[in-house]
Each structure stands twice: as structure tokens, then as C-alpha cells.
Amino acid sequence: MKWLLRAAVAAAIVGALWGLSYVLHEHVIEYVVRIAMLCGMNIILAVGLNLINGTTGQFSIGHAGFMAVGAYTTAYVCTQLAPEVAGVLGTGFLPDAVVFNVGLIAGAALAAATGVVVGVPSLRLKGDYLAIVTLGFGEIIRLLLTNAEFLGGATGFSGDNPTGLSPYTNVFWVFLWVVIVIVVIRNVTFSQTGRSLEAISEDEIAAEAMGTPTTRLKVVAFTLSAAAAGIAGGLFAHLQGSVRPDDFKFDRSIDMIVMIIVGGLGSITGAVIGGIFVGVTLELMRDLSEYRLVLYSLLLVIIMLVRPQGVLGKRELSFSRLFPKKAAKPARAAGDEKP
Amino acid sequence: MSIIRLERVEKIFGGLRAIGGVSFEVAPKQIFGLIGPNGAGKTTIFNVVTGVYQPDGGKVVFDGTDISGWSPARVAARGIARTFQNIRLFRAMTVRENVIVAGHKIHRANMLDAVLRNGRFDADERAFTDKADELLEIMGLRELADEEASSLPYGSQRRLEIARALMLEPKVLLLDEPAAGMNSSEADKLEDQIRFLRDELSLTIVLVEHNMSVVMSVCERIHVVDHGETIAEGPPSVVKADPKVLAAYLGEETPEAAIADLRAVHAAATSSPESSS
Numbered sequence: 001m002k003w004l005l006r007a008a009v010a011a012a013i014v015g016a017l018w019g020l021s022y023v024l025h026e027h028v029i030e031y032v033v034r035i036a037m038l039c040g041m042n043i044i045l046a047v048g049l050n051l052i053n054g055t056t057g058q059f060s061i062g063h064a065g066f067m068a069v070g071a072y073t074t075a076y077v078c079t080q081l082a083p084e085v086a087g088v089l090g091t092g093f094l095p096d097a098v099v100f101n102v103g104l105i106a107g108a109a110l111a112a113a114t115g116v117v118v119g120v121p122s123l124r125l126k127g128d129y130l131a132i133v134t135l136g137f138g139e140i141i142r143l144l145l146t147n148a149e150f151l152g153g154a155t156g157f158s159g160d161n162p163t164g165l166s167p168y169t170n171v172f173w174v175f176l177w178v179v180i181v182i183v184v185i186r187n188v189t190f191s192q193t194g195r196s197l198e199a200i201s202e203d204e205i206a207a208e209a210m211g212t213p214t215t216r217l218k219v220v221a222f223t224l225s226a227a228a229a230g231i232a233g234g235l236f237a238h239l240q241g242s243v244r245p246d247d248f249k250f251d252r253s254i255d256m257i258v259m260i261i262v263g264g265l266g267s268i269t270g271a272v273i274g275g276i277f278v279g280v281t282l283e284l285m286r287d288l289s290e291y292r293l294v295l296y297s298l299l300l301v302i303i304m305l306v307r308p309q310g311v312l313g314k315r316e317l318s319f320s321r322l323f324p325k326k327a328a329k330p331a332r333a334a335g336d337e338k339p
Numbered sequence: 340m341s342i343i344r345l346e347r348v349e350k351i352f353g354g355l356r357a358i359g360g361v362s363f364e365v366a367p368k369q370i371f372g373l374i375g376p377n378g379a380g381k382t383t384i385f386n387v388v389t390g391v392y393q394p395d396g397g398k399v400v401f402d403g404t405d406i407s408g409w410s411p412a413r414v415a416a417r418g419i420a421r422t423f424q425n426i427r428l429f430r431a432m433t434v435r436e437n438v439i440v441a442g443h444k445i446h447r448a449n450m451l452d453a454v455l456r457n458g459r460f461d462a463d464e465r466a467f468t469d470k471a472d473e474l475l476e477i478m479g480l481r482e483l484a485d486e487e488a489s490s491l492p493y494g495s496q497r498r499l500e501i502a503r504a505l506m507l508e509p510k511v512l513l514l515d516e517p518a519a520g521m522n523s524s525e526a527d528k529l530e531d532q533i534r535f536l537r538d539e540l541s542l543t544i545v546l547v548e549h550n551m552s553v554v555m556s557v558c559e560r561i562h563v564v565d566h567g568e569t570i571a572e573g574p575p576s577v578v579k580a581d582p583k584v585l586a587a588y589l590g591e592e593t594p595e596a597a598i599a600d601l602r603a604v605h606a607a608a609t610s611s612p613e614s615s616s
Contacts, residue, residue: 183454184454187453187454187455187456188450188453188454191448191450191453191460192439192440192442192446192448192453192463192467193450193453195432195436195439195440196440198429198431198432199429199432199440202428202429202430202431202432203427203428203429203430205391205411205427206423206427206428206429207429207440208410208411208412208415209389209391209411209412209415209420209421209423209427210415210420210440210441210503210504210506210507211412211415211416211441211443211507212412212440212443213412214412220450314431
């Protein structure tokens with residue numbers, strides 16, 4: 001019964017997204033639709049980054065690197081895979097969907113694997129080592145890509161087609177992945193894993209004394225967060241039509257940090273708000289080009305002075321706060337069920 | 340047969356011998372006191388036993404296994420739980436969540452179960468809540484289960500640390516100054532709770548405490564350390580009359596502390612000549 005209900009909800013969400021996608025792409029100017037899609041990617045990035053920076057309290061400042069890994073992997077896999085799949089399934093929606101999602105999952109997987117490689121040595125230590133290591137990692141990835149000839153070097157990678165990468169990215173896929181990422185990360189956050197991650201961020205020594213496998217959980221959180229960045233990267237690649245190393249400079253990592261700090265470190269809904277905020281303001285400040293960094297810095301200073309916990313702090317904005325449900329606060333709801 | 344045995348355990352910080360070859364044995368279901376003046380090395384002994392520090396010599400044997408050098412998480416999983424002298428709660432989490440974090444013995448669902456929110460996850464959450472509430476009931480914190488841990492008064496925070504440690508379902512509980520910051524009625528209640536844990540949950544309890552009336556009334560055996568060395572061991576009646584113990588307490592740097600400690604020892608000696616009922 002529970003699963004039937006869930007299937008129905010899932011179907012309804014897919015249907016709604018399909019409808020939304022159709023309406024936006026057909027009846028709204030492309031510029032606005034594009035901003036909406038960029039906001040969606042920001043949400044994925046912010047919700048993912050929040051798991052490690054907010055919930056676990058381990059600061060990563062090189063997440064653009066994972067986004068780059070995801071973007072290049074997705075672009076490369078899709079380019080290689082498209083002719084093969086076209087040979088079997090022909091052309092149309094289905095083969096495109098298969099190619100794109102396989103590409104996205106491959107991007108997420110490679111970003112996650114990179115996350116393990118970066119995370120294991122730096123997360124074994126207590127302290128801010130992750131920040132230093134990820135800062136270096138982001139730059140290393142960018143320089144590697146700049147020098148990788150088979151990926152186009154500094155001019156970037158745009159597949160074999162003169163028109164660039166196939167424009168797979170649309171509102172439907174972006175927001176379907178937004179929903180998937182939010183649901184997965186929310187369910188992890190509100191579980192024993194999430195409680196343990198929060199415990200690590202509160203007091204690592206106490207968490208360890210209570211039997212929490214701290215290193216393993218930190219790596220898990222970091223890996224999940226890298227995978228989310230990888231998906232956002234893949235979506236971004238097929239929206240742009242090409243990927244260049246310069247798309248993943250340090251400012252992009254800073255943008256992500258602004259998103260989660262604005263929304264409130266440790267809050268998923270806060271990350272969503274922050275993602276949309278940065279997506280919209282980036283567009284509004286487009287004419288200011290480099291000066292936007294000054295404005296962001298100013299904004300960060302103001303937030304730190306006025307509301308250091310961000311818009312929502314650690315709290316979540318949720319329906320379950322208004323209508324208590326079992327899933328949102330399992331620990332409490334389960335207690336109420338006792339006879 | 341002892342459940343915890345320290346064999347000539349040493350810990351050196353730079354040039355300082357924090358513990359210099361301390362040995363003692365704790366019998367199963369015993370309430371064992373570890374006392375000594377400030378800086379004697381009591382907390383360091385706890386930290387060596389629980390794996391926070393690696394010993395520089397000697398070994399720690401728990402239930403027949405040499406656990407010296409194990410990681411804190413491994414020691415905890417094996418059955419030694421502890422509380423902290425300088426309360427280390429997860430301050431922004433609720434009282435119940437604090438306890439649930441230590442629920443590894445109950446935890447069955449993996450991360451995929453959590454993502455899918457399947458039956459195994461629901462069963463886990465129910466078991467977590469039931470067990471946590473049961474432990475909070477024992478420690479008298481059931482009504483505060485949904486409060487934020489940092490909002491609790493000091494004494495309740497100490498009891499919450501005990502409840503959290505119990506969630507590990509340990510065999511041995513190390514309590515680091517559990518009565519610190521408690522008033523005398525809270526301390527009396529704590530004594531009952533400690534006895535309850537031993538009697539009803541069959542726990543072995545090792546206690547570091549400066550509140551002498553608590554130590555003398557609740558402990559069955561007391562080990563006294565000073566400057567990292569053992570100076571006495573025995574039942575409370577013997578230890579409190581030991582001249583070396585009195586000298587250690589009198590020989591403190593600040594006369595006020597020495598007098599206060601002496602008064603406490605004296606008061607305990609006159610008020611309860613025999614510890615166990």
C-alpha cells in the first residue's frame with residue numbers, strides 16, 4: 001500500500017514536471033527558461049554541498065572540481081554512446097533519454113569516485129584539512145582539463161558535432177534530477193547516518209566515543225556531495241553545448257558556498273533558497289561581470305554580521321512542521337504511535 | 340575474574356609522566372572509584388582505556404581481550420562506554436537524538452534502506468525511539484526528550500551523557516565526574532541511579548569523582564592515584580583512613596582546595612561509617 005502510494009506520487013511528480021517542461025519551453029521566452037534551469041542546477045549543487053559543509057561541518061571549497069568531472073564525463077560518455085544507441089533504438093525521445101541519463105549517472109559515479117580519492121586521505125584527520133585539499137583539487141582538475149588534448153584542452157569539449165553537444169538538458173530532466181537529489185539527501189539526512197553526521201559536526205570526539213565510524217561517514221557524505229555536483233555538471237554541459245575548463249574556476253566554488261551560507265548551513269530547504277537566490281542574482285548582475293564577486297563578498301560580510309546562521313539557520317522549512325508526518329521526524333512520530 | 344584490568348599502564352606527554360605504571364582490576368558488576376587530587380591522571384587513565392590516547396607502556400585488558408591502542412569507536416563498540424568531565428553533548432540536537440546517535444547495537448538499516456524509507460528503516464526508528472525513551476526514563480529525563488540538549492540544566496546534561504552512553508549497551512560504564520555541578524539532592528539521586536544501573540542492567544561502573552560523599556557511599560572499592568602513581572587501593576573505609584591519601588589531599592597547591600577536600604573526606608568518614616547497606 002505504502003509503495004503503491006509512493007509510485008502514484010512519483011508518477012504525479014513526473015507528470016507535473018513533464019507538463020511544466022512543456023509549458024515553459026513552448027510558451028515562455030528562452031532566457032527565463034534558461035535561468036530556471038540554471039537555478040535547478042544550483043539547487044542540486046547547494047543541496048549536495050550542504051551535506052558535507054553544513055550537516056557534517058567539513059568544509060569543501062573546491063566543489064567546482066567535481067562539477068567539472070561530472071560535466072566532462074557526461075559530455076564524453078554521451079558523445080560516445082549516442083551513435084551506438086541510435087543504431088539500436090533510432091532517434092527520438094527514448095534513445096536521447098537513455099543516452100543522457102546513462103551519461104549523467106556515469107558523471108555522478110566518476111565524480112563520486114574522485115570524491116573518495118580526495119576524501120579518504122583528508123577526512124581521516126580532524127580539522128580543516130578538507131578545505132585546503134579541495135582548494136588544491138579544484139585547481140588541479142581545471143589544469144588537467146586545460147592540458148587534456150583529447151578533451152579539447154583550453155578551448156573545451158563540444159563533441160564531434162559542429163553544433164556542439166546535443167541539447168539534452170531541458171526543464172524536465174533538470175527538475176527530475178533536482179527531485180531525486182533532494183529526496184535522496186533528505187532521506188539520508190533524516191536517518192541514523194544524518195544524525196551521526198550532525199554529531200560529527202557538533203563534537204567529533206564525543207561522536208567517536210559513542211562508537212560512530214567518523215572517517216567512514218565523513219567520506220560517505222563527501223562522496224554523495226561530489227556525486228550531486230557531478231550530476232549538476234552533466235546537466236550544465238548539455239545546456240551550454242560545450243564545456244570549457246574556465247567554466248569551473250574557483251569563483252564557481254565560491255558561488256556554491258554563497259548559496260549554502262545565504263540559505264543557512266545545515267538546512268536543505270535553505271540550500272534550495274540559496275541556489276535560487278544565486279541563480280537569479282548572477283543573472284541580474286551579469287553586466288557587472290567581475291564586480292559581482294565584490295558584491296558577493298559584501299553580501300557574505302553583511303550576512304555574517306546580521307544573520308550568521310543564514311536565512312533558515314539549521315531549521316527546515318517543511319510541511320511536516322505544520323502537519324506532522326511520520327517521515328519528516330521519524331523519531332518523534334514513532335513514539336506517538338505507541339498504544 | 341576481572342572485567343577490566345590495567346597492567347602497568349603508562350602515558351607520557353613530552354617530559355611529563357601523566358600516568359606512571361598504574362595497575363588495577365575491576366570485578367564484574369563492581370562499582371569502582373578512581374580518585375585523586377586535581378591533575379593526578381584520572382581522566383588520562385579514562386582516555387587511555389577508551390582509546391583517545393595510546394598508552395606508552397603497559398596494557399589494558401577488557402573481558403579477556405587486550406584492547407590497548409584500539410580506536411575509541413572500536414572500544415565503544417566492544418562494550419566500554421563513557422561520559423566526559425567537560426560535558427560533550429551534541430548541543431543543537433534534541434535530548435532523544437543525542438541518545439539515538441549511540442544506537443549502533445540497534446541499527447540494522449543501511450543507507451539504502453534510509454533512502455527508500457522501507458520497513459527495515461521504520462523498524463529501526465521505532466526501536467531507536469523506544470530504547471532511547473526507556474533510558475531517558477531511567478535517568479529521569481523522559482519529559483525532556485524533545486528539548487534541545489543545550490537548554491538542559493547542568494545536572495541534567497550530565498545525566499543525559501549517561502543515558503547516551505547506556506545506548507551503546509555497554510558492559511562497563513566509565514563516569515568522569517558525574518556529580519560535578521549537581522546539588523546535594525541531585526547527587527543523592529545520582530547515587531541511586533548508579534546503583535540501579537549496576538543492579539538492573541548488570542553494569543560494571545568505574546567512577547572518577549571529586550564529590551567524596553558520593554564516592555564513599557556508592558563505591559565498593561576505591562583506587563587512589565596522585566601524580567600518576569597509585570598510592571592506595573581498598574574499600575572506602577580503608578582508603579579514607581589511609582594517611583597517604585590524606586597527605587595527597589592535604590598537599591595540594593591551594594590551601595582552600597586542600598581544606599575543602601579534607602572537610603569532605605572527614606564529613607564522609609563521620610557520616611557513613613559503613614558504605615554498603
